[in-house]
C-alpha cells in the first residue's frame with residue numbers, strides 16, 4: 001500500500017514529502033523517485049502507550065512516494081513509480097497566487113493530463129476487446145465491454161472516473177487497468193506564509209467529491225526544526241494544537257483504507273487510529 005504525491009513542478013511536493021516522512025527528497029543521488037514512511041499521528045494512541053507502556057508499539061504507517069524527475073522524464077517516472085499507488089495527494093501551489101480560481105486552474109491542468117492518460121487506456125482496451133468475438137468472451141471481459149463506453153463518456157466530458165458509481169464486481173473487473181482518476185485523491189493547497197487557509201469557499205472551485213486541505217509547507221518545515229516545547233509554543237501562537245501535516249497524514253491513511261475497503265473489508269489492524 002502506498003500514496004503517490006502528484007502535482008505540477010515547483011508546487012511543493014518534495015517539501016511536503018520531507019515534512020511528512022523526514023526523508024530528504026533530493027538525497028537520492030539522481031534517482032527519479034524517493035520513498036518514505038510516515039507514522040500516523042494519533043494523540044489517543046500516544047496516550048495509551050504512555051499509560052500502558054507496552055513492550056512493542058506499532059502505530060499505523062503510511063508509505064509515500066515522491067517523484068523528482070522533471071520535463072519529459074517526469075511522466076515516465078510517475079508512471080513507473082505510481083502505477084501501483086493506492087491513492088494520491090495532489091499538491092497545488094497556493095503560495096505564488098492566493099486566487100482560488102487560479103489555484104483551481106492548476107489543479108485542472110494536471111487532472112486533464114490524468115484524464116487523457118485514462119482515456120488512452122480505455123480506447124486501447126475498447127479496440128482490443130472489440131476484436132474478440134462476444135461468444136468467446138469471459139464474464140470479466142463482457143463486463144469490461146459494458147463499462148468501457150460509460151467510462152469513456154465520463155472522461156470525454158473532462159470528468160474523473162472516481163465520480164462514477166461501481167458495484168464490487170465492476171470494480172473488480174477494472175482493477176487491472178490502474179486508471180489514474182479512479183484512485184482516491186486528497187487535494188493539498190500549499191498556501192503562503194501570510195495566508196490562513198479558509199475551507200469555506202473552496203468547494204465551489206473543486207469537484208464536489210474532492211477533499212481539500214490547506215498547509216503552508218514553508219512554515220511547517222520551520223516548525224520541524226524546533227524543539228518539542230518550542231513547537232508547542234509556536235503552534236499555540238498560531239492558535240492551533242497540531243501542525244497541518246498531521247491531518248494530511250491521517251487523511252492519507254484514510255485514502256489507503258477506502259481503497260482496500262472493497263477488497264478485504266478492511267479489517268481493523270492494531271494501531272489503527274480512530275476518530276479523525
Ligand SMILES: Nc1nc2c(ncn2[C@@H]2O[C@H](COP(=O)(O)OP(=O)(O)O)[C@@H](O)[C@H]2O)c(=O)[nH]1
Nearest residue numbers: 009010011012013014015095190191216217218
Ligand atoms: N513561499 C513558499 N515557497 C515554497 C513553499 N513550499 C515550497 N516552496 C518552495 O517552492 C520550491 C519548490 O518546492 P519543491 O517542494 O521542491 O516542489 P516540487 O517540485 O513540487 O517537489 C522550493 O524552492 C520551495 O522552497 C511555501 O509554502 N511557500
Ligand SMILES: [Mg+2]
Nearest residue numbers: 013014067068
Ligand atoms: Mg520535487
